[in-house]
Amino acid sequence: MGGNAEYFASPQTVGELVELLRYCNQQHLEYTIFGIGSNVLFSDYPNANKMYISLKELLQFEVKENRWFVSAGIPMAMLALAGELIQSEDFQFTHLLPGSLGAGIYMNAKYYQGQIGDVISRVYYLDMAEPNLEVQCIPVEECQYGYKRSLFQDKPWIIVGADISVEGYPLLSQPEIESILERYMLMKDNKSNLMQFYTFFSGEMKRLTQPNTPTFIQEIEEYRAKNKHFVHHSCGSYFKNNYDIGKSIGALVDHLQMKGTGSGGAMISPHHGNMLINVNDATSEDIIHLQMVISEAIFKEYGFIPEPEVQIIK
Ligand SMILES: NC(=O)C1=CN([C@@H]2O[C@H](COP(=O)(O)OP(=O)(O)OC[C@H]3O[C@@H](n4cnc5c(N)ncnc54)[C@H](OP(=O)(O)O)[C@@H]3O)[C@@H](O)[C@H]2O)C=CC1
Ligand SMILES: C=C(O[C@H]1[C@H](O)[C@@H](CO)O[C@H](OP(=O)(O)OP(=O)(O)OC[C@H]2O[C@@H](n3ccc(=O)[nH]c3=O)[C@H](O)[C@@H]2O)[C@@H]1NC(C)=O)C(=O)O
Incomplete structure (x- = not known):
């Protein structure tokens, strides 16, 4: 919804993002950052002097020892799939949770008892008040999380990724998560389409869990279906x-x-x-x-x- 932007970009790497921000500064263009767009309403008359930057193509999922590094554009629902691969229940609440991880960190996205602030351990960001635009990081304890609240809402920071602690769990298979990511990338422009989002993540979850789909995952599917979340x-x-x-x-x-x-x-x-x-x-x-x-x-x-x-x- 909303009008057509004069300037739109979706960088694929942090390097491209930094270059783009420098370009905006040089050209005196305003900019706005968003993710998949599931929680924003764009004006019918967009600002012609503004660069609209979506981070939905910033897609990196790296398996490290005891942690995952996940970039801002990764959909939160990907964590639920990764969780199933290591048989952890900690990420089930992200199943069918629309939106990118970057926005989820910014807004402390939640589903019933689960919230993003509870599963991340460290956040990586660019501070727009710092001229050199180097990636910085902050531990989760300092992120001031509350109901739909975080420190990020008060700062000129752009979240580029986060570490997720998976201490004590088996190592996630990098090729397995990458093959899911590759299928997700094939969605191209449809990444912001709620119905496509539902079809993709519901299908991948079924593939991983059927016939023993966990109860909570089934409840999420029922809640979304009852409220017709993905119909309109x-x-x-x-x-x-x-x-x-x-x-x-x-x-x-x-x-x-x-x-x-x-x-x-x-x-x-x-x-x-x-x-x-x-x-x-x-x-x-x-x-x-x-x-x-x-x-x-x-x-x-x-x-x-x-x-x-x-x-x-x-
Ligand atoms: N529980 C549910 O059923 C639903 C939950 N949601 C939640 O809404 C949010 C929407 O996600 P998504 O569609 O990707 O987000 P959006 O594209 O809707 O972006 C929302 C806002 O988040 C901020 N933001 C996004 N990415 C970043 C970033 N990398 N760094 C700093 N700020 C950022 C921006 O705020 P600003 O412009 O102020 O900087 C942006 O306007 C998620 O939290 C999602 O879980 C959405 C729909 C349903
Ligand atoms: C959808 C979002 O998040 C949702 C999240 O999916 C759900 C589940 O955790 O809980 C919040 O909704 P919510 O508070 O409306 O939760 P629901 O469980 O749908 O409703 C709460 C209660 O109100 C009742 N209810 C709701 C809607 C309605 O028309 N009538 C009604 O009676 C429900 O039956 C329930 O007893 C989040 N919204 C907010 C603003 O906190 C979102 O962030 O965009």
């Missing part, structure tokens, strides 16, 4: 939950009987009150209009304005 284009949960209220935003919108409300080509999902879906060539304006309608109704009934989780990129 959406940005996942539109608002962050407000835990002071004691009920999720989805439940509040449901309570207000707003599911199914439309605006242009957009609609509040009939299946989940915190999901705004693109049913018929919606514009970003249509989605933002629904955001306003929900915010007003929640403010009137519950006295607070919900905070969007989706990042709106101008």
